[in-house]
Amino acid sequence: MEFKKPDFLKSKAKKKPKKEEKKVTKKENQAPPEVTEDIKTMFYSMAPVDDEDEENNTIVGEKIGTTMNAEVMMERQGDENGKVSDDEEDLPDYSSDFFNAPVPVEEDVELSSDVPEGTLVADDVIESVPQFDIKPIEIEDIDTIDIDIPDVPEKKEEDTFPIAMANEDFDEEKFKKDSLDELIKEKNLPPLPKHEDEEEPDDFHYEKLFGKQKPVPQGTTQVSKVPIYKPESPLEQLNVNVGKFSVVVRQEYEEYLKSKNPEISATYKPTSTVVTEEPVNNKNKFAQSVINLFTSKGKDTVENRTTAEKVVTVDDYDDENDKESVADEINSNLSKLKFQSFALGVLAVATLFFVFLQRALPSTLGAGYVAPVIYGVLNLIVILVAGAVSRVALKNGLSSLIKFKGNSDTAVAVGYVCGVLSSIVGLFASQSYFMGKYSYYTVILIVGLLCNSVGKYYMVSRVDKNFKFIADDNKKMYSAKIYTDENIASKMMSGTVVEKPIVAYQHKTDFLTNYLQLSYAPDPSEEAAGKIAPYTTICAIVVAILFGLIKKDFVGAISTLSLITTVSIPICTLMAVNVPMRKLCKTLLKKGAMLCGYQGVNQFCDTSAIIVDASELYPEGSIILNNIQAFNEVKLDESCLCAAAVLKEVNSPLSYVFDKALQESRMVLPDVESVMYEDGLGLVGWVNGDRILVGNRELMRKYSINMPERNIEETYHHQHKQTTFIAQSGVLVAMLITTYRPSIEISKELQRAEYNGISLLISTSDCNITSEQVSEDFGVFYRSVKVLPTGLGNVCKEVTGVHEEKSRAYLATRGRFTQIARALSGCVQMRTNISISVIIQLIGVALGIMIMSTIALYAGTSILGTVEMLLYTIFWGIATMIVPMIKKP
Known part of the structure; x- marks a missing residue:
């Protein structure tokens, strides 16, 4: 049987001479296939069989990201009366008789190319189909496919009509049975099963008796499968070999193209790999039971699995698909x-x-x-x-x-x-x-x-x-880093008591890499x-x-x-090392931080400062609004709303005092056109064309705002309360009286960090948050706290706002300041x-x-x-x- 290769493979192999083939022409009135906006590929079947129904030989395949693969068996059948076409009349007459059944004559069947002759295929179509990207493969010959068909012995009259049959008393059935029994006895074969419905021996007996394969019944043709060259790595694709498609396969293919989630029916599913269970060795039952006494029953360990599953070993946790393999290795x-x-x-x-x-x-x-x-x-x-x-x-x-x-x-x-x-x-x-x-x-x-x-x-x-901790996909993850620009880090640390400008910070990440390497x-x-x-x-x-x-x-x-x-x-x-390290890691995990091991300690043990935003030092609930003293009641509501919008824009901790009022009133904050923080003074913003000032007395004086006497605010300062003025369009509107209440947990971690030589670098847009105020609130030395100026504060916000896809798994947190502060303090002490x-x-x-x-x-x-x-x-x-x-x- 010959295989007509596509045009793009003609230069790779020599074509052998072939027999005369019967051409099939396309009907003139046949409607062209429907073409959509997507790229389409035409598949035509030009096999010299079943040419009566030519419409079934055309299949349209729409490019949908995947292609199909099917192996088609072409059958040659007669009509209802058993007659065959003119091309088949010269074949020998096959008989169902056991002894006289001749072997069919070898017949060539041509499989046409998937692209009709003369059809031009665009380059982008060829590039988009993985089958066109064929790696160099040594192919001896693909023009023809050899089919092992037994030679047909020359038919003689004496072979088909024994002399004994000329006798009128000749019993044909008895002759067959006696001859068959003699052959079985001569070749020392097991006797045939004696069933009434069994008239012929099976294939095994036939080959042993006659030294050749059992003949194929009349009306069938043997066609070998076209070879499929699979890629080295498995692809989520189903490759299609074009050729003669039966009606059933054509319908399956059309349904495949129509469905949103294509899935081949059970009849045409690819062969699945069967996982067999390993035989149980009864001798090892006692040893296995002893081991199970000291294993975690609830864990999915390799030893606890009953089936012989293949566990793919990985070098490290580099992808989320490695989660199961890494967990199995650790549990084992x-x-x-x-x-x-x-x-x-x-x-x-x-x-x-x-x-x-x-x-x-x-x-x-x-x-x-x-x-x-x-x-x-x-x-x-x-x-x-x-x-x-x-x-x-x-x-x-x-x-x-x-x-x-x-x-x-x-x-x-x-x-x-x-x-x-x-x-x-x-x-x-x-x-x-x-x-x-x-x-x-x-x-x-x-x-x-x-x-x-x-x-x-x-x-x-x-x-x-x-x-x-790191494999939990349901929680956010932050990676700790060391700031690498030494010049800027030195400027940040100027004025503090530390010597080496090694500044740590954290930013959001999606995945932590090199976990096993760093941990071990x-x-x-x-x-x-x-x-x-x-x-x-x-x-x-x-x-x-x-x-x-x-x-x-x-x-x-x-x-x-x-x-x-x-x-x-x-x-x-x-x-x-590992006992105290395990204890430290257990403590950090409870806090919401993960330290990989000594490599994490070595990475952060020399940390001299932490970057933190003021909103993390004073989270929601830390600032209490005691009172609002109005100087202009007409603009009070509008000014407070604009001030809340400006504070919200820069994520100031003072914005939390307006959240509850906004939720109850269901008012919407206006859009802020621009906002700027002036160091130690406050915020200057523009809302609806009006200039909004939110800051201290010095900010109001700078913009020529008429202010009341200073003794009004000093009374509150003696009560450890803070005052913030709001002005709109050059008019003083109100004064906020607030109390900054520090968190006990944050105070504890700041004191621990100070004890281990770690200072605090604060980025803020709240004029009330100063080094002295933080030192007093959290009980730390004022020289270990520094509020960064606007320029350096913007640098800090830039590095902490980075969102990486992958980061090295030295130290990770859930994003809170107390978590990274506790971990850094632990690294410094653990190194000692x-x-x-x-x-x-x-x-x-x-x-x-x-x-x-x-x-x-x-x-x-x-x-x-x-x-x-x-x-x-x-x-x-x-x-x-x-x-x-x-x-x-």
Whole structure:
């Protein structure tokens, strides 16, 4: 069968000679297809079959953003009486007889191009159809399609009419049955099913018996499918191969074009991928049930899923479509770490029990070989089980050591390897270990692995809680940033007590990127532990060699190696940072802020000031209107309405005092033509052609407004109340008497920020809000507060008004000032606490190596028992944890 390729593919392949084809001409009176404003593509079927109904061979496809894909099977059928067309009369007569059924002759069927010959297609149409954008594909030959049709054997009379049939007594049915039974018996095939309605063997028996495929019944034609070249990435499109369409397919296609939400009917749905369930291994039921005890039942973890769903792993949370994959990964890690921590805790308790039992046993039991050997075997089993549980951490630590680098797992991994070596050697000197000459330090190693696992659990738990914050689509999100223009930042900070002009602010964002990368980034404690691990390993090897040379004791050298590598483990490397960091993040989440981890701390720990708008310091409800003293009652209502419009235009906190009155009166504010804030004076605006002044006495004097005596307002000032004058068209109209009542929550956060060295930069359009007023209201030092001039205030409003699509996930809030102030204060204090914990860990490791090496070389390891070393390790671990937490971030 030949395939006539479209014109745009003719240059890519050589065309083979084809048989003479029957042309089908279009009817002259056929109406042209309806053309709409959208681009349309004409599909014509010119197959040499069913040419009687030519109208059904034309299909109009409207460009609607997607195209269709259908595989059409063309059938060749006769009429009602079984007659075929003239072109089919020369075909051999097919018989339904089982033995005489001939194989149909190969027939060429041509599939026409989807574009009629001579039709010009515009470039924009070709570019808009994805099928025209074909990548280079190596195609050997696409002109023809090979169809495997069995060769037709030459028909002979003796084959179709056996001699036995000439006999009048010949029983044709019996002859067929006997011949078939003989063939089945000869070829050693299973017997045919004996059913009355089965007259012929199935395809399997036919091929085995006669060595060829079962013949196709008369009146059908085999047509192979046209190859479809699919793009590399899946597209939300349905590609259409033009050709002969049946009436049913044409109707489906027309309905597809008419519908607003196109959907192919169930008959023509593409093949769906069936997800099969993995077979359940009954042997692992007990282990799985144990794991489920320590997993969250309500969480959608990978382990809790019953079907074998494919979970797409992602490198980071870069798109909202990654939400489910990231959540699955986090929940899976939490479950594994929870189980690992529990198992290591049990092993640590068991090992400590063995240690106390060994010390409590009489020394007479050590004279034999049974108790020491049992003790050594149990110790080896426990340490191997602990290694199996923590195999990921051990592999991670040792892989870095090969390159003479380290990480948070390196020290404990080296100690574990030396501990296993000491346990193996101890089997051959079990009596010396049992009597206390040497010691197993297995319990300290297991405690180190346990603290490592718990620290990672706190880390992943923090990542999990924070991820729920940033993945919440129902709430607004703001990203914290550092102002990058140092010159402008220096001008903002001039006059304050800070030295470095590092100014923080927040603006609205839609998505937070690089979340996992920033959350799992190592902190200084991990980095310090990783840097010293290769050197402590070298020190342990050197001390062990010196011990062996001085004492001439190989077993003692191995025990000393295990001792020095064990004391070199900073036991609380991960816990010292992740436990307080998790606590800080939990506090911030309650406030409405998210801190990713140490990278967020490092980004904002040097912050010296925060940009804040006056409306955030004095939100709605903070300013109370006590009274309005009128000087011109005729214009009072109109002037107050215009003043409210001017205040609302600049988002002044004083505008809140008019909101309730406006809601009750249902009055509409007039349009403001222009407005300007004069530093320390007030607002000058134009409404309906009138100049509106809203400010203090100095603003009125500047514009030559007649003012009353000063003692009128000073009375209110002594009562800690503020006065604001309103003038319209050069006439003083009213004076507002207000009380600024600070929020206790804001006062607390401002005082915390001041304690951590963070100043306040205020952008305001309210003349009553000054540095002295803010200092008095919120109880902070006036030098740590600065009201920015108009120019710098506009810069602040510009940067805080930015709306980004994506921002890096260092620090995020819900937009309130108290949230970012609390987070920045926590970052400053947390950096100090982390530095203290690192110093304590380094001191503990250095002192441990020096003290234990000296004692081992001079007095031996007999006085450095397991319990003594465990107490030493616990002491430095507690110091590392508690001292930094004295000052809460």
